[in-house]
Amino acid sequence: MWDRITHLHPSFVQNSHNADIAADSYHNYKRDVEMLREMSLDTYRFSISWPRILPTGMPNDINPAGIAYYNNLINELLKYNITPMVTLYHWDLPIKLFELGGFANPLITDWFEDYARIVFQNFGDRVKHFITFNEPREVCVLSDVMSMSIGAIEHSKLDEINDIVNYLCAKNLVLAHAKAYYLYEREFKPTQGGQCGITISVPWFEPHTDTPEDELAAELKRQGEWGLYAHPIFSSEGGFPKELSERIAKKSAEQGYTRSRLPEFTEEEKAFIKGSADFFGVNHYTTYLVSASVNKLDNNPIPSLADDIDVGLVDPEGWPQSDIGWLTLAPNSLHNALTHLNTKYNSPVFYITENGWSSFPETDLNDVDRVNYYRASLENVLDILDDGINLKGYMAWSLMDNFEWMHGYTQCFGLYHVDFQDPARTRTPKKSAFVYKHIVNNRYVDPTYQPESMTMTIDPGH
Numbered sequence: 001m002w003d004r005i006t007h008l009h010p011s012f013v014q015n016s017h018n019a020d021i022a023a024d025s026y027h028n029y030k031r032d033v034e035m036l037r038e039m040s041l042d043t044y045r046f047s048i049s050w051p052r053i054l055p056t057g058m059p060n061d062i063n064p065a066g067i068a069y070y071n072n073l074i075n076e077l078l079k080y081n082i083t084p085m086v087t088l089y090h091w092d093l094p095i096k097l098f099e100l101g102g103f104a105n106p107l108i109t110d111w112f113e114d115y116a117r118i119v120f121q122n123f124g125d126r127v128k129h130f131i132t133f134n135e136p137r138e139v140c141v142l143s144d145v146m147s148m149s150i151g152a153i154e155h156s157k158l159d160e161i162n163d164i165v166n167y168l169c170a171k172n173l174v175l176a177h178a179k180a181y182y183l184y185e186r187e188f189k190p191t192q193g194g195q196c197g198i199t200i201s202v203p204w205f206e207p208h209t210d211t212p213e214d215e216l217a218a219e220l221k222r223q224g225e226w227g228l229y230a231h232p233i234f235s236s237e238g239g240f241p242k243e244l245s246e247r248i249a250k251k252s253a254e255q256g257y258t259r260s261r262l263p264e265f266t267e268e269e270k271a272f273i274k275g276s277a278d279f280f281g282v283n284h285y286t287t288y289l290v291s292a293s294v295n296k297l298d299n300n301p302i303p304s305l306a307d308d309i310d311v312g313l314v315d316p317e318g319w320p321q322s323d324i325g326w327l328t329l330a331p332n333s334l335h336n337a338l339t340h341l342n343t344k345y346n347s348p349v350f351y352i353t354e355n356g357w358s359s360f361p362e363t364d365l366n367d368v369d370r371v372n373y374y375r376a377s378l379e380n381v382l383d384i385l386d387d388g389i390n391l392k393g394y395m396a397w398s399l400m401d402n403f404e405w406m407h408g409y410t411q412c413f414g415l416y417h418v419d420f421q422d423p424a425r426t427r428t429p430k431k432s433a434f435v436y437k438h439i440v441n442n443r444y445v446d447p448t449y450q451p452e453s454m455t456m457t458i459d460p461g462h
């Protein structure tokens, strides 16, 4: 799908960058594992590309070179006692499935189950942590320019179907997740003994003021942004969040629809989905300030999730801001998000599967802003653990600079710099890699630590 986007719609991506070669982990995976060893890390989260192993999307046509690549990577990780954590869907759909409607087509639940079976069969003897989906919200919300995952449409048509398709995608995606989860539980877990969860993007939504109106606005935003996906799986009652469902049903009726634009789950589906995860993967980057009155969508004529929630976001003052636009360093951000999720969803097992800081392409390896971000975030992690929250792991985003969707190579999240002008895609550690290594290996954030040199070595035993 991303080959289609980058080659047919080059203006969608900054500087018309494409992902044909990207960081070239296909050829550089041994160096990638070496970088993990240099930092003495014990886990690597990466995704399997559905089109790379099933080019048509269907299980009758397996690409042996794709399977071999992931086998090589997994074996290289295990050789050095690094645990692979594998995501099945990180936003790249086989083009045929895109054309058949992608996540708007209810058959996606079967297609995804068939794909999941191939992944479990081929890699589950060695991979013990599977994540079905990365960030359902970003897959489903078309008005977000990053999302292109709903098939049979090119972005000129998005506005016309926004009223229905966000919610249709939410329902189909959550069902697809549950089908893959039970497939694993039924056919693979008894012999392979691993775990299967889902990763949801959970920014913290803070009320702009402490008025009840802003409190409600923040809660509605939480329900619309992550509750739509988390509530059916992790809440005690199951199904979509109640207040939001009622609001969408009421709005739909006012707008002349004969049924709610949010397709509710049947009672059977609700029961099937509830509890369908061994862990809750959290991608957390930032905090937004939510208002019931400021910066709302004025007279928005098009029904949509944004219009259904109908709240505004207020620019924070005094928080450091990253070059990517949506990312700030807010006090206590990760701790606030995890504390809320822990209470709301009955203390599940958590993994923080992404957390990191972006900068405009940097040649200066002295990435002070990223260092500050990781120091603050990892202090939050220690607070979360002190609170007794069942957080089992933390993964930085990202090991290295990479193709950052519609930003192309203009936004860099890496602990390692990648030279995208160099055919070898040489990787070089930034200052943040040294600081990160120091923190995670000492389990202590020393605000004064400075690397003695910018040369990485592998510590004995790694």
Ligand SMILES: C[C@H]1O[C@@H](Oc2ccc([N+](=O)[O-])cc2)[C@H](O)[C@@H](O)[C@H]1O
Pocket: 134, 135, 138, 201, 203, 283, 285, 286, 326, 354, 397, 404, 405, 413
């Ligand atoms: C930088 C990484 O971001 C992840 O996606 C998002 C998107 C939006 C937010 N947000 O808070 O608004 C957070 C994370 C994505 O999973 C990864 O691929 C990178 O793009």
